[in-house]
Amino acid sequence: MDKTDPILITGGTGMVGARLVEQLSADGFSNLLVTTRNDLDLCDEQSVDRWFDQHRPRYAFLIAAKVGGIAANIADPTAFLSDNLKIVVNQLGACHRVGVEKVLLLGSTCIYPRECPQPMKEEYLLDGPLEPTNEGYALAKIAGLRLAQAYQKQHGMKCVLPMPCNIYGTNDHFDLSRCHVLSALVKRFSDAVTDGADEVVLWGSGIARREFIHVDDVVDGMLHLFENAENGEIVNLGPGTDVSISELAGMIAEETGFVGNISWDTSRPDGMLRKCTDNTRLSQLGFRTKIALRDGIRRTILQYKQICQASISDATGATAQTTTRRVA
Template identity: 45%
Template sequence: MTSFIPGPLDRSRRFYVAGHRGLVGSAIVRRLEQAGFTDVVGASSSELDLRDRDAVFRYVEANRPTYLALAAAKVGGIMANNTYPVDFLSENLQIQVNVLDAARHYGVERLIFLGSSCIYPKLAPQPIREEALLTGHLEPTNDAYAIAKIAGILQVQAVRRQDGLAWISAMPTNLYGPADNFSPTGSHVLPALIRRYHEAVRDGAGSVTNWGTGTPRREFLHVDDLADAVLFLLENYDGPTQVNVGVGRDESISQIAERVAQVTGFTGETHWDTSKPDGTPQKLLDVSFLESLGWKSRIDLTSGLASTYEWFLEHQSALRR
């Protein structure tokens, strides 16, 4: 059993970031190093397959971290989630159970599990409070991924009840930023829009066609803000309830597309393919609990989009096709 007292974590203790090269994990590593942590470790997917239970146990045994952030996951946009639900359910469950079981076995003192706002019911009252979990049906296009993330939340809660470990969960809203997945088939909406409009400008296209009607509303949080919230929660929060992390404001997908067009310099027309699914009509998180603890997002969408597009331009030759 661990007795947690809110306050700064020991910067000299080992901190394992599972998924340290991904969008979220790399941001957490940057934030930890900025905060003075001197022993941050991680392993790439080629070095450690988190679906391999024995390998995960060997890694955690060898490294014996005091702190752990579980940011590794199989993720994708609406098309990928809808097309490969078995993969999203099975692989995420394997990753979570393996890492959480190994962390429990070797006594990781402080752990944060990261999920997604898709855990909440499709028609949950807006903005969505933490209490909405498990109160209604999920959005069908990503229900498999959502179920896996819900299982992770419940495992963290179970460990707290059974072992008394000071583990917590956080549920970020839609994320964007450097190191995102910009692939045409596997990306989320915002990086997909960035790539689509960029290629339209590059190719001199007069129009861009996006999925759906453009009417669903989405909230976007810069991944560096999330990383800051992760460290804040680890040092200031200890409770069984998952904590929403977001900005508390949303915009329609068509408004987001206009922003991306402006950032990329696209001046043509935008069309909408209404034969494609929209997904959840609105997904805005109630972040009042996190704000009551003393944390609030700082990166506005305008500057965040601009810096993300700059990163995309600098790294596009190495991006997934």
């Protein structure tokens, strides 16, 4: 990519999109086309076509999606399937129509079957039924990656298809109605310490195992793959190691200074029992994550504290020291 090439980034207000924009700007790319839902609703085909005709990007990072945790997925499966299908079909169709040279479409490891062997290899895709709690979101992701591969095979549009595991970090949501597990735990334990609570009750049994990647590693990985992977294969993007939710809760409790009791609401679903990627393909392409989980947790706790501090400053009329995207 040349520094002056027009580069589209969708989902620029989101956790991943915002960090990608920051990184590309810092790297000297001066012609970034960053869309937000306010200026372009990606579910609206006509608006998407008009936007592409007007701006004609050379490269595209398609990051936008309707994203949410297990509760949000269960509450609104229709929108997770329907919106995400529209977003991906509209974006890829427009990229092809205006001749975008290379497209990165961000996927997710939720594409793999519920019962697939662990760690999950890329070839396990479509080997069995999906996890029902986020089936709609996963189906839309699978349709998207297959559509991208079809554009590459049939029309030569180069596609880069990273499949990140659970992402956390800078600019994550802390809104319990839709946030992901790590930021939810940071909020729950930090608030418990602030409130002097002696118990935190968490969803599920704690035995489910998950793999986490810091958003800075996601951005580095996407940029690395954009330069080094263009054969249209999917590539897992993660550290290749997992922790149980109960171990994660223990780490976050320790880092926040929570010394009370952790109990588990086993009436709530665990989701897939284990989700850990095999990252051999990623390693072969020359990329490895850098931010250790405990370090990332410390950074996330610090960010949450800054958000809370800024809210207090706002509420008291003082000037906020930290700007944040969303606060629950």
